[in-house]
Amino acid sequence: MPEAVDPTIVIGAGVAGLTTALYLQRAGETVVVVDPLPPAGGASYGNAGLISADTSVPIALPGMVRKVPGWLTDRLGPLSVDPRYLPTALPWLVRWVMASRASRVESISDAMRALHQTTFDCWRELLGQAKFSELIRPLGQVHAWESDTETPSAALERSLRERQGIRTEKLTQDDLRQMFPGISRRVVRGLLLPGNGFTVNPQRLVQTLGDLLQEAGGTLVNERASRIIPGESGGHTVMTNIGWRKARKVVIAAGAWSNDLLRPLGIRVPLETERGYHAMLTAPGIDLRLPISNKTRSFGVTPMEHGLRVGGTVEIAGLQAPPNIERAKVLLEHVKGMFPDVDTREHRFWMGFRPSTPDSLPILGQAPGLPNVFLALGHGHFGMTGGPPSAKIVSNIVLGRPSPIDPAPYSAQRFV
Numbered sequence: 001m002p003e004a005v006d007p008t009i010v011i012g013a014g015v016a017g018l019t020t021a022l023y024l025q026r027a028g029e030t031v032v033v034v035d036p037l038p039p040a041g042g043a044s045y046g047n048a049g050l051i052s053a054d055t056s057v058p059i060a061l062p063g064m065v066r067k068v069p070g071w072l073t074d075r076l077g078p079l080s081v082d083p084r085y086l087p088t089a090l091p092w093l094v095r096w097v098m099a100s101r102a103s104r105v106e107s108i109s110d111a112m113r114a115l116h117q118t119t120f121d122c123w124r125e126l127l128g129q130a131k132f133s134e135l136i137r138p139l140g141q142v143h144a145w146e147s148d149t150e151t152p153s154a155a156l157e158r159s160l161r162e163r164q165g166i167r168t169e170k171l172t173q174d175d176l177r178q179m180f181p182g183i184s185r186r187v188v189r190g191l192l193l194p195g196n197g198f199t200v201n202p203q204r205l206v207q208t209l210g211d212l213l214q215e216a217g218g219t220l221v222n223e224r225a226s227r228i229i230p231g232e233s234g235g236h237t238v239m240t241n242i243g244w245r246k247a248r249k250v251v252i253a254a255g256a257w258s259n260d261l262l263r264p265l266g267i268r269v270p271l272e273t274e275r276g277y278h279a280m281l282t283a284p285g286i287d288l289r290l291p292i293s294n295k296t297r298s299f300g301v302t303p304m305e306h307g308l309r310v311g312g313t314v315e316i317a318g319l320q321a322p323p324n325i326e327r328a329k330v331l332l333e334h335v336k337g338m339f340p341d342v343d344t345r346e347h348r349f350w351m352g353f354r355p356s357t358p359d360s361l362p363i364l365g366q367a368p369g370l371p372n373v374f375l376a377l378g379h380g381h382f383g384m385t386g387g388p389p390s391a392k393i394v395s396n397i398v399l400g401r402p403s404p405i406d407p408a409p410y411s412a413q414r415f416v
């Protein structure tokens with residue numbers, strides 16, 4: 001009997017791990033996905049579901065440094081840093097401020113553009129047309145403001161879009177009131193991004209990837225990887241809470257927790273968690289056709305098959321601090337301010353961990369100095385968008401094939 005080949009082990013069953021696993025399995029690899037939680041148990045569960053092919057604006061923009069004192073003192077602002085966590089987060093925050101320099105922003109934005117623009121094609125390829133149509137709406141997204149004055153960061157976002165030739169349509173208050181009946185008059189103008197879209201259910205979308213993986217012959221196991229032990233002949237051992245698993249190749253896609261596996265391997269990458277919250281309104285009493293992001297108050301509302309999801313806020317407080325319920329409650333106030341008729345009585349709060357790099361670009365490809373270990377992590381605010389195109393890049397690198405786009409901007413080497 002021929003000896004069984006050790007599988008490729010993918011650690012993490014979020015959008016990053018499962019899209020990579022599915023591409024690999026379909027390319028003929030034997031794939032085992034290891035995660036103590038079922039598919040979509042992390043950030044991929046509770047995100048706002050925006051799939052933003054035409055959004056390529058980094059989170060760190062010029063002028064950030066002036067805002068730091070406010071982040072430290074306003075615990076309920078759109079971005080807050082827990083002062084107790086500041087010493088831990090400081091090196092990452094310094095890199096973040098460096099990435100916000102005007103000289104860096106254009107090249108980061110171009111790399112985001114190269115990745116994000118194929119997202120719908122990748123989702124269609126992974127899901128097939130029928131499931132794509134069931135779960136994804138490539139119908140556009142709306143940005144809206146409560147002031148006629150354009151802020152410097154909004155002007156920069158506009159110039160990045162113009163530079164990349166991204167199609168937009170300006171919306172007057174009347175346009176907004178037609179598109180979103182009942183929207184408050186305090187929202188005075190908007191912008192339609194017709195090339196963007198959303199999923200009606202991020203959890204079901206990622207669970208579907210898990211189902212498709214198993215249909216293709218891949219395996220999901222509920223185990224927590226505790227350590228990767230490099231082997232001498234190229235293969236590796238993945239220690240889990242249940243036992244030791246031999247792997248020909250390993251892909252680390254453990255989201256915000258990836259550093260727990262990287263550090264013992266001597267791999268240091270600036271990965272921090274930007275915690276975010278949502279309020280799921282299960283009986284909102286209003287319908288929206290498109291997602292709308294309130295850029296003045298930094299929150300967004302996405303219509304989903306199980307209600308309206310109000311999401312947003314960034315909190316730098318690490319993986320251990322308990323959720324701050326007040327940050328979630330603010331989302332209810334915000335949505336009520338934008339849609340006075342919305343019924344917020346039936347709601348569920350959630351907090352999740354964005355796996356974020358300082359330059360808003362994921363970390364993809366070969367792990368530095370470790371043959372047959374690969375990285376698919378760090379998607380920050382954009383995993384539902386960048387996850388599938390990233391998976392295409394990583395799976396090609398794992399298979400030793402040419403990457404569909406230049407992978408250099410996403411390499412871990414940029415931090416070495």
Ligand SMILES: Cc1cc2nc3c(=O)[nH]c(=O)nc-3n(C[C@H](O)[C@H](O)[C@H](O)COP(=O)(O)OP(=O)(O)OC[C@H]3O[C@@H](n4cnc5c(N)ncnc54)[C@H](O)[C@@H]3O)c2cc1C
Pocket residue numbers: 011012013014015016017034035036037040041042043044045046047048049050051052223224225226253254255256257258260261275276277278311312352353354355376377378379380381382383384385386
């Ligand atoms: C409030 C909020 C709103 C967002 N909105 C959007 C949006 O609208 N559009 C968008 O594109 N992105 C959005 N994002 C970002 C997006 O959700 C993330 O970038 C994406 O889900 C990250 O996917 P991931 O697979 O890397 O991580 P996760 O989904 O967190 O998955 C990581 C998995 O790894 C597992 N794991 C961890 N450690 C181990 C271990 N030791 N062994 C085995 N498994 C392990 C975890 O259990 C988890 O299942 C949002 C995020 C938040 C928090």
